[in-house]
Amino acid sequence: MTARLFETLTLDSLTLENRILIAPMCQYSARDGEATDWHMMHLGQLAMSGAGLLTLEATAISPEARITAWDLGLYNDGCERALARVLGAVREYAPIPVCIQIAHAGRKASSDAPWAGGKQIPPEHPYGWRTEAPSAVAHGEGEVPPHALGDADLKRVREEFVTTAKRAVRLGIEAVELHAAHGYLLHQFLSPIANKRTDSYGGSLANRMRFPMEVYDAVRQVVPSGSPVWLRVSATDWVEEGWDIEETVELARMLKQAGSPAIHVSTGGVSPKQSIKLGPGYQVPYAERIKAETGLVTIAVGLITEPRQAEDILAEGKADAISLARAMLYNPRWPWHAAAELGARVHAPKQYWRSQPH
Numbered sequence: 001m002t003a004r005l006f007e008t009l010t011l012d013s014l015t016l017e018n019r020i021l022i023a024p025m026c027q028y029s030a031r032d033g034e035a036t037d038w039h040m041m042h043l044g045q046l047a048m049s050g051a052g053l054l055t056l057e058a059t060a061i062s063p064e065a066r067i068t069a070w071d072l073g074l075y076n077d078g079c080e081r082a083l084a085r086v087l088g089a090v091r092e093y094a095p096i097p098v099c100i101q102i103a104h105a106g107r108k109a110s111s112d113a114p115w116a117g118g119k120q121i122p123p124e125h126p127y128g129w130r131t132e133a134p135s136a137v138a139h140g141e142g143e144v145p146p147h148a149l150g151d152a153d154l155k156r157v158r159e160e161f162v163t164t165a166k167r168a169v170r171l172g173i174e175a176v177e178l179h180a181a182h183g184y185l186l187h188q189f190l191s192p193i194a195n196k197r198t199d200s201y202g203g204s205l206a207n208r209m210r211f212p213m214e215v216y217d218a219v220r221q222v223v224p225s226g227s228p229v230w231l232r233v234s235a236t237d238w239v240e241e242g243w244d245i246e247e248t249v250e251l252a253r254m255l256k257q258a259g260s261p262a263i264h265v266s267t268g269g270v271s272p273k274q275s276i277k278l279g280p281g282y283q284v285p286y287a288e289r290i291k292a293e294t295g296l297v298t299i300a301v302g303l304i305t306e307p308r309q310a311e312d313i314l315a316e317g318k319a320d321a322i323s324l325a326r327a328m329l330y331n332p333r334w335p336w337h338a339a340a341e342l343g344a345r346v347h348a349p350k351q352y353w354r355s356q357p358h
């Protein structure tokens with residue numbers, strides 16, 4: 001019997017060869033939003049992994065939407081050309097379906113790279129700028145508060161999501177993930193911790209979901225109907241009075257109605273006060289609950305490191321796919337080893353024919 005992990009998964013018209021997804025991972029190695037040779041190396045090795053889907057790192061819809069000045073972007077022709085070069089080369093040799101995570105960092109933008117401390121860079125600094133968010137509430141103590149988005153800004157940001165999605169479609173990218181997790185802009189709208197608006201975009205759950213849903217609908221319209229568009233969400237803020245799993249289930253219901261075939265379930269990121277209970281597969285129960293209550297295809301992520309652990313999550317019906325970040329950096333042939341362990345096969349480049357996993 002085929003391991004669940006190595007069964008195909010069909011999302012709209014896109015069929016993935018297995019249920020191992022590579023999670024988005026920011027590299028902070030772009031120049032003016034443009035992918036570099038680092039991306040060629042990084043994505044090149046991941047593309048040969050035998051995974052079912054390769055998700056590009058959080059990709060900014062505008063320069064202001066970047067977490068750092070070194071984030072990948074897809075907001076002008078230069079960004080599009082640079083990404084076309086990298087994807088063209090990678091896919092010529094390793095034809096893996098690619099998903100793009102489209103992102104706006106909101107009040108968590110204008111930061112330093114994590115290896116340089118990750119702190120906010122003030123707007124007057126060459127690598128800093130004034131951030132924008134649902135409300136003029138800073139993320140961390142002592143940070144410059146963001147500009148609260150007005151009606152015209154909301155329209156602009158929606159259009160920036162759409163324009164980036166159109167560029168992704170032109171690049172032949174097969175799936176779109178909208179980043180609504182980890183305390184970035186769309187999550188900031190969802191969470192009462194960051195969203196203090198008193199207009200139709202704040203307050204009630206329906207109001208807080210409004211902007212992310214508008215963005216979803218607008219992007220859905222410009223992506224060809226067979227190509228899936230889904231959200232990555234944080235299912236809890238890990239803070240009292242924050243966004244929680246009950247609200248996430250409601251959001252998942254709305255997304256399903258709006259035509260989303262899946263949801264990628266992470267947690268946290270909106271508040272420095274979060275207290276996360278870490279452990280193997282610590283976020284899986286959130287994916288499980290969303291799957292049980294909505295029937296939506298769920299992608300579980302977070303400290304999934306072992307093939308048997310991944311297989312059990314799927315076999316026990318807790319999720320439909322798993323996504324891996326650190327495990328893929330640690331072992332970029334993780335899917336090969338998982339295939340060997342679980343008695344399955346993955347595609348590997350023909351050049352490596354002497355060592356095909358089986």
Ligand code: FNR
Pocket residue numbers: 023024025026027057058101179181182232266301302303304323324325326327
């Ligand atoms: C991340 N993560 C992340 N998440 C996201 O939604 N967009 C991103 O661009 C990034 N960037 C990123 C970079 C690096 C180097 C790491 C390690 C992580 C979070 C990641 O996708 C994942 O959710 C977590 O790392 C938990 O999964 P693992 O690492 O336990 O498999």
